[in-house]
Amino acid sequence: MTAHLLTGVLPYGEDPTDILVLDGAIAATGPEAAATAPADVVRHDLSGLVALPGLVDIHTHLREPGGESAETVYSGTRAAAVGGYTAVFAMANTSPVQDNAGVVEQVLRLGREAGWVDVHPVGAVSAGLEGKHLSEMSAMAHSEARVRVFSDDGKCVSDPVLMRRALEYVKSFDGVIAQHSQDPRLTEGSQMHEGVLSAELGLRGWPAVAEESIIARDALLAGHVGSRLHVCHVSTAGSVEIIRWAKARGIDVTAEVTPHHLLLTDEMARTYSPIYKVNPPLRTAEDVAALREALADGTIDVVGTDHAPHPVEDKDCEWQAGAFGMTGLETALPVLIETMVNPGAMTWRDLARVMSSAPARIGRLEDQGQGLEVGAPANITVLDPQVRRTVDGAAQWTHSTNTPYQGMELPGQVLATFLHGRPTVLEGRPVSQEA
Ligand SMILES: NC(=O)N[C@@H](CC(=O)O)C(=O)O
Numbered sequence: 001m002t003a004h005l006l007t008g009v010l011p012y013g014e015d016p017t018d019i020l021v022l023d024g025a026i027a028a029t030g031p032e033a034a035a036t037a038p039a040d041v042v043r044h045d046l047s048g049l050v051a052l053p054g055l056v057d058i059h060t061h062l063r064e065p066g067g068e069s070a071e072t073v074y075s076g077t078r079a080a081a082v083g084g085y086t087a088v089f090a091m092a093n094t095s096p097v098q099d100n101a102g103v104v105e106q107v108l109r110l111g112r113e114a115g116w117v118d119v120h121p122v123g124a125v126s127a128g129l130e131g132k133h134l135s136e137m138s139a140m141a142h143s144e145a146r147v148r149v150f151s152d153d154g155k156c157v158s159d160p161v162l163m164r165r166a167l168e169y170v171k172s173f174d175g176v177i178a179q180h181s182q183d184p185r186l187t188e189g190s191q192m193h194e195g196v197l198s199a200e201l202g203l204r205g206w207p208a209v210a211e212e213s214i215i216a217r218d219a220l221l222a223g224h225v226g227s228r229l230h231v232c233h234v235s236t237a238g239s240v241e242i243i244r245w246a247k248a249r250g251i252d253v254t255a256e257v258t259p260h261h262l263l264l265t266d267e268m269a270r271t272y273s274p275i276y277k278v279n280p281p282l283r284t285a286e287d288v289a290a291l292r293e294a295l296a297d298g299t300i301d302v303v304g305t306d307h308a309p310h311p312v313e314d315k316d317c318e319w320q321a322g323a324f325g326m327t328g329l330e331t332a333l334p335v336l337i338e339t340m341v342n343p344g345a346m347t348w349r350d351l352a353r354v355m356s357s358a359p360a361r362i363g364r365l366e367d368q369g370q371g372l373e374v375g376a377p378a379n380i381t382v383l384d385p386q387v388r389r390t391v392d393g394a395a396q397w398t399h400s401t402n403t404p405y406q407g408m409e410l411p412g413q414v415l416a417t418f419l420h421g422r423p424t425v426l427e428g429r430p431v432s433q434e435a
């Protein structure tokens with residue numbers, strides 16, 4: 001395997017050093033890196049650029065099988081690599097659903113063939129995402145895909161008995177239930193955040209309580225059975241309070257926030273453009289402030305993109321008819337720099353925690369999220385935090401164009417990504433994996 005020498009990088013934005021990548025691992029840093037490099041090492045001058053451990057996305061929709069008009073495993077994982085990711089958890093709401101060993105192994109294989117990032121299929125909680133009976137959880141856990149994260153994401157596991165059983169069941173293989181917290185009865189026909197603005201715009205509201213009541217219930221259930229709960233895409237200040245309370249009680253709960261909920265508000269609905277239609281909906285400025293604070297203080301553990309590509313026809317329509325979801329893999333890091341790092345709310349080390357090590361731990365990954373120490377697997381992303389770029393959906397690598405940041409200027413660009421010692425991105429562009 002080719003050796004790579006990354007010269008002049010700033011690990012976690014700190015002191016400059018060289019990093020030697022050899023046989024898929026970080027072999028040496030500092031003066032030793034160049035001194036011990038083999039003669040045929042490939043040198044990359046990355047002076048002054050920030051190096052972070054490869055990012056891990058706990059919440060990605062790759063859409064394959066079944067949704068190839070929006071994304072494929074290939075296009076989605078290539079977009080992930082360009083965004084600085086080295087691993088993604090692929091959500092189960094595909095067609096057929098990832099609710100058995102055969103489908104999760106198919107997604108695993110497609111991910112390996114593509115070679116852009118490590119793909120970890122999420123298993124559905126219920127058969128067919130129907131919320132009635134448990135899926136083949138154990139078969140998925142013990143399959144080659146080694147599934148540890150289970151979710152009906154897109155739908156809420158609303159039946160408390162089924163949720164309790166799922167929480168109990170995953171304990172035997174150290175799994176976690178990742179819940180899409182949305183009470184279905186309280187959100188029938190909902191279009192946007194329920195508040196002053198939904199009344200003004202005449203769009204049916206999605207109340208905060210529909211999220212918060214499910215989180216409270218699930219936290220109590222997880223505590224009761226002594227299991228692990230992960231809360232997907234937390235979007236309200238009230239949810240943050242409940243999670244803080246649950247953690248203080250010692251309940252094993254982790255929480256995730258999306259980049260879009262850290263930056264955008266329900267005000268975007270004034271455009272009536274379904275590009276801003278997402279589940280859970282964009283909330284108020286007060287909610288955004290509470291989410292940022294919770295991410296900084298550790299109440300919210302991770303950033304998950306909830307990358308949700310949709311074909312043009314499902315977004316180029318009136319609000320009511322539009323699909324829920326927005327793309328996010330190629331803009332997550334820029335949005336986090338804009339909302340958390342540049343304002344001084346988080347350091348690069350904090351960012352590495354919420355975008356790499358914590359999601360790897362929640363998903364029980366062994367070869368991701370270990371940092372930039374000698375001996376760690378060489379999963380590395382190198383970015384220029386100074387450059388500012390205007391987002392253009394048509395120029396992104398994802399197959400879909402439903403980015404909510406179209407035309408916005410955001411800081412930061414990933415210039416290089418290394419996956420197990422092999423470059424997947426150089427000079428900001430994907431490196432052909434054909435060789
Ligand atoms: N976030 C969304 O608005 N949509 C997601 C489903 C989900 O994450 O709940 C999708 O699959 O399109």
Ligand SMILES: [Zn+2]
Nearest residue numbers: 153154180232
């Ligand atoms: Zn969801």
Ligand SMILES: [Zn+2]
Nearest residue numbers: 091153154306
């Ligand atoms: Zn999702």
